[in-house]
Amino acid sequence: MIQAPKGTKDILPEDSYLWQWIEETMRNEAALAGYSEIRTPVFEHTELFQRGVGGTTDIVQKEMYTFLDKGERSITLKPEGTAGVVRALIENRLYANAQPTKVYYLNCPVFRYENPQSGRLREHHQFGMECFGAPQPTAEAELIVLLINLLNKLGLSGLSVNINSIGCKKCRPNYYKKLLEYLKEHSDELCPLCNERMERNPLRVLDCKEEKCGRIAKNAPLILEYLCDDCSEHFAFFKQLLQSSSVPFKVDPFIVRGLDYYTKTVFEIIMQTDREGLALCGGGRYDYLVEELGGPDMCGVGFGLGMERILMELKNKNVPFPEAPKPTVYVVNISKEDLPSAFSITRELRNSGISADCDHLSRSMRAQFKFANKLNVDYVLMVGGDEAERGAARLRNMATGEEKEILLSDISEYILNGGEK
């Protein structure tokens, strides 16, 4: 028996219509804010992620699906959405258009080789948005407001927005020096991993979940206190925008994102569950990424939202879902001889825009009714018998049990009028 590879999941009809509903809600919300869809390849040259995401991140070091193709090119299945979009922006010279460039991607497969568990697959799907060429924090504020609206529309509440600023090229070197000094003083109290990574990227230590490291991190110098004037102003304006939009937020000076490209604003949207906060979404500003990948000096802001996690939380919270799609009419053949006319009536109903189905198993009438009941159809149309001789068929309303003989020529109109005629 061949199984789906570890960490992958089939999306079955019982769920696929929910995905479609979530996708539609996302599309509408993105379109309201002037974002258009972009679709980029599932795989890219490995170098894109090494340069974009950062060679020292865990993602690049141990979580990428990388392989050589038949032309000996190193290929990687995308581990996140932004790098590919930036590559496309540069390659297709979207930066030459009037700015900003606002794009979103939907249901984008993302791959990370790690140990799967609930809400964490090796292949998962993201909804993401990116706004290029917009240096003002209205860009990130707009994304957060949009996200809150989107999640509320889907039925999720109890969200918390955590924000932070991690500075820019100007303010970071100074801060890193201070932080490293502090960390070195306490190096014997930090976990081995943190001792290793503090040289590489001292910010990561602040994000460590080890209790002792957390204690050290709590008293560490905060980057917020070392921001340059430009970054402080940016952050202050950003907070002001969130306040005036009535978005409740919390400054969490310990947010450090797992990707190296972020600058200034970083944010996370956390779902408060019974267990603990689950990150539904993470994002931020990346003012150097476009240039680092060979494009012009152009800033960007964006986020990625895990689609599986959204659906998981919707189910956990028992959020009311839209009704599953179903045919309106099931066409029953009274006897086997009536199957051809049942088939052609079904076809005609569909041509009139009415979703309909008929028997394909040559089942008894009773079995057809049972099946129609399982499909949860509104009507059953019985084809054959005396009614057929009169050019009519019997239509049963499955909810009320009412039956009515109707001329075949009138059936579509009758159903389209909601049964009143």
Place this chain on the structure above:
RNA sequence: GUGGGUAUAGUUCAGUGGUCAGAGCGCCAGAUUGUGGCUCUGGAUGUCGUGGGUUCAACUCCCACUACCCACCCCA
């Protein structure tokens, strides 16, 4: 990558070292030969996760592997 748990019918799960095995739900059929939901009756289905070992005998004990679930790590 590390640790813990699980693996038996479509599904949720029982079960005992000794005739290769059950229940609820679901599925199919009949009661109701032109009619669903309720009820009743009957029926089908399993290489008991894979491979090896112990034993006269293994679904049951041991080992390995794989997958799933959970936690750590990290994140979406």
